[in-house]
Amino acid sequence: MARRLTPWRWAVLGLAALYFLVPLAASVIFTVDVPGHGVTFDAYTQILSADGFTSSLLLSLELAVATIVVVLLLMVPAVVALRLGAPKLRPVVEVVCSLPLVVPPIAFVAGIVTVLKWGPDHLSRTPLFQTFVAIQNPTFPVVLVLAYVVMALPFVYRALDAGLRAMDVRTLVEAARSCGASWPQALVRAVLPNLRGALLNASFLTLALVLGEFTVARLLGFQPFAVWIYNVGGSQAQMSVAVSVLSLLLTWALLLVLAGAGGRTRTASSRG
Amino acid sequence: MTVTTLEKATAEKAATVEFRGLRREFGTTVALDGLDLTVRPGEFLALLGPSGCGKTTALRMLAGFEHPDSGAVLVDGEDVTQVPAHRRDAGMVFQSYSLFPHLNAVDNVAFGLRMRKVRTAERRSRAAELLELVGLGDKGERFPHQLSGGQQQRIALARALALRPRVLLLDEPLSALDAKVRLTLREEIRRLQQELGITTLFVTHDQEEALSVADRVAVMRAGRLEQCAEPAELYGRPATAFVAEFVGTMSRIPGELKDGTVEVLGQRLPADGEAPNGAVDVLVRPESVQVRADEQGSARVVATAFLGAVVRVTVRLADGTEAKADLPAHEAAGLGAGSAVGVSLPERPVLVAERIQK
Numbered sequence: 023m024a025r026r027l028t029p030w031r032w033a034v035l036g037l038a039a040l041y042f043l044v045p046l047a048a049s050v051i052f053t054v055d056v057p058g059h060g061v062t063f064d065a066y067t068q069i070l071s072a073d074g075f076t077s078s079l080l081l082s083l084e085l086a087v088a089t090i091v092v093v094l095l096l097m098v099p100a101v102v103a104l105r106l107g108a109p110k111l112r113p114v115v116e117v118v119c120s121l122p123l124v125v126p127p128i129a130f131v132a133g134i135v136t137v138l139k140w141g142p143d144h145l146s147r148t149p150l151f152q153t154f155v156a157i158q159n160p161t162f163p164v165v166l167v168l169a170y171v172v173m174a175l176p177f178v179y180r181a182l183d184a185g186l187r188a189m190d191v192r193t194l195v196e197a198a199r200s201c202g203a204s205w206p207q208a209l210v211r212a213v214l215p216n217l218r219g220a221l222l223n224a225s226f227l228t229l230a231l232v233l234g235e236f237t238v239a240r241l242l243g244f245q246p247f248a249v250w251i252y253n254v255g256g257s258q259a260q261m262s263v264a265v266s267v268l269s270l271l272l273t274w275a276l277l278l279v280l281a282g283a284g285g286r287t288r289t290a291s292s293r294g
Numbered sequence: 295m296t297v298t299t300l301e302k303a304t305a306e307k308a309a310t311v312e313f314r315g316l317r318r319e320f321g322t323t324v325a326l327d328g329l330d331l332t333v334r335p336g337e338f339l340a341l342l343g344p345s346g347c348g349k350t351t352a353l354r355m356l357a358g359f360e361h362p363d364s365g366a367v368l369v370d371g372e373d374v375t376q377v378p379a380h381r382r383d384a385g386m387v388f389q390s391y392s393l394f395p396h397l398n399a400v401d402n403v404a405f406g407l408r409m410r411k412v413r414t415a416e417r418r419s420r421a422a423e424l425l426e427l428v429g430l431g432d433k434g435e436r437f438p439h440q441l442s443g444g445q446q447q448r449i450a451l452a453r454a455l456a457l458r459p460r461v462l463l464l465d466e467p468l469s470a471l472d473a474k475v476r477l478t479l480r481e482e483i484r485r486l487q488q489e490l491g492i493t494t495l496f497v498t499h500d501q502e503e504a505l506s507v508a509d510r511v512a513v514m515r516a517g518r519l520e521q522c523a524e525p526a527e528l529y530g531r532p533a534t535a536f537v538a539e540f541v542g543t544m545s546r547i548p549g550e551l552k553d554g555t556v557e558v559l560g561q562r563l564p565a566d567g568e569a570p571n572g573a574v575d576v577l578v579r580p581e582s583v584q585v586r587a588d589e590q591g592s593a594r595v596v597a598t599a600f601l602g603a604v605v606r607v608t609v610r611l612a613d614g615t616e617a618k619a620d621l622p623a624h625e626a627a628g629l630g631a632g633s634a635v636g637v638s639l640p641e642r643p644v645l646v647a648e649r650i651q652k
Contacts, residue, residue: 189395190390190392193388193390193392194392194394196357196359196379196386196388196392197386197388197392197393197394197450197453198394198405198409199358199359199379199380200357200358200379200380200382200384200385200386200454200463201380201405201406201409201453201456201457202380202381202406202409202410202457203380203405203406203409204378204380207380207409208380211405211408211409212394212405215394215396215397216394216395216396218396
């Protein structure tokens with residue numbers, strides 16, 4: 023059957039390739055082929071020296087790392103506890119964790135803006151005022167991390183839930199406990215190593231989300247990578263496309279790293 | 295497969311286990327309803343019962359995974375009810391495959407030693423020794439998914455023994471395995487247990503398994519202990535009708551009890567067991583029911599099943615009750631379904647129980 027379908031498969035593959043590769047190729051050509059100058063890589067070399075490139079990329083990566091750390095510290099104990107202690111609450115948590123998908127980012131950020139405006143007005147005479155200032159520090163806006171943690175919840179929950187579903191958490195924990203492991207030890211030594219794939223998935227999804235997030239960061243007035251690309255695009259069209267191509271390659275590289283790591287576990291589990 | 299001197303040391307301090315008035319409710323279901331049971335030092339005790347009788351709950355209470363609503367668990371006279379699971383000193387083998395998938399066999403066995411901060415070289419040699427003990431010395435580098443179910447349970451057994459626990463808990467460790475492996479592994483568990491002399495609790499719902507390996511078998515029903523006795527006594531002299539019917543096969547034949555003797559199948563036999571005078575059921579094992587071809591007989595053969603050495607014949611008596619009888623294959627040759635037969639019992643005391651209306 024597979025053989026009979028082969029021509030169709032090639033046709034579909036070809037169409038898909040056209041659909042995805044033509045714009046990509048056009049972008050690349052647009053960045054390297056400057057009219058009257060021939061092929062040049064100036065657009066790419068300019069990126070590195072461009073104002074704000076390094077700082078915005080670093081900011082995005084820092085935000086991503088902070089978000090991953092916070093969301094995993096929050097969700098891993100939560101889903102494990104949920105599975106062991108209160109399996110009946112699972113649908114509730116699932117719905118709660120899926121809410122960020124339903125609420126559009128624009129509504130979400132409107133709410134945050136309101137709170138950020140309201141807070142200082144009412145709390146100006148209390149120490150909380152300083153908190154409001156601190157979380158909006160432009161060099162490392164904590165408020166963005168908090169927002170991204172919420173936005174990453176659906177993906178992280180799903181990734182971790184799938185990972186946990188693939189193993190018998192209760193038995194593993196109990197086996198570890200009967201081998202003399204305390205609760206935290208059982209979690210770290212018996213459960214987490216087997217969640218490696220799920221943790222990598224969750225991390226990657228969060229990373230992709232944070233690197234590409236535009237609405238919240240832009241409306242709150244910060245300048246991570248996505249916002250910077252947009253700003254550059256207004257003034258230097260060629261360079262902004264070059265940056266897009268670069269960020270695409272960067273995302274691919276990260277994907278390949280993840281696939282490599284996941285692939286190793288997959289071959290390990292299919293051996294023998 | 296040698297047992298080191300270190301292993302023998304455990305035998306000298308084999309522990310006594312006591313359950314005292316254990317009670318546990320899950321919502322509206324009562325899992326344990328005042329369980330009292332004592333396990334002697336170095337004994338292999340099987341907890342037998344239908345599913346939902348509380349046997350696993352009792353075992354998990356000893357392991358520290360469940361806590362009683364009331365009552366106490368004592369190990370060597372010491373109340374361990376409040377001791378957390380990881381300080382219980384009890385090795386456990388689970389029903390489902392419970393090896394850590396990310397660790398190879400050696401590391402699985404050495405897991406407990408690692409938790410106890412035993413040095414690497416020492417724990418590797420100890421783990422290798424234990425793998426040797428369960429006959430898998432050459433599989434140390436394999437990961438759980440590269441091992442068969444039986445091998446995985448052997449390694450789980452080695453892991454449970456690694457910390458030299460005072461009690462070994464086996465929660466239906468054979469139920470996921472196929473019949474042949476189950477048979478060899480249960481013999482091996484028994485052999486190991488005898489060599490190590492470790493107090494062992496073995497939960498099972500398979501009565502054949504329980505009778506064949508245990509020193510004593512505790513039959514549980516609805517959260518209570520029904521009878522705890524040696525296998526031969528349990529089979530030969532069951533204390534209650536429930537035990538009689540759960541352990542082995544039992545047929546109920548109606549009879550009339552009068553002053554210690556019972557009138558059954560036209561015979562008068564001495565009666566065992568508690569029942570008021572009047573209509574009773576006589577409980578008989580298939581091997582003690584005699585069936586012979588008889589044109590005048592009022593009973594009819596309903597079905598026959600070939601079991602190897604014997605043929606199990608189901609007969610319907612004149613009053614409509616069915617009884618099972620085991621006959622040697624050659625005697626059963628002429629007994630097809632529908633043939634008329636005569637049924638009798640040997641001249642021995644029989645167990646009687648109150649009549650159950652069906």
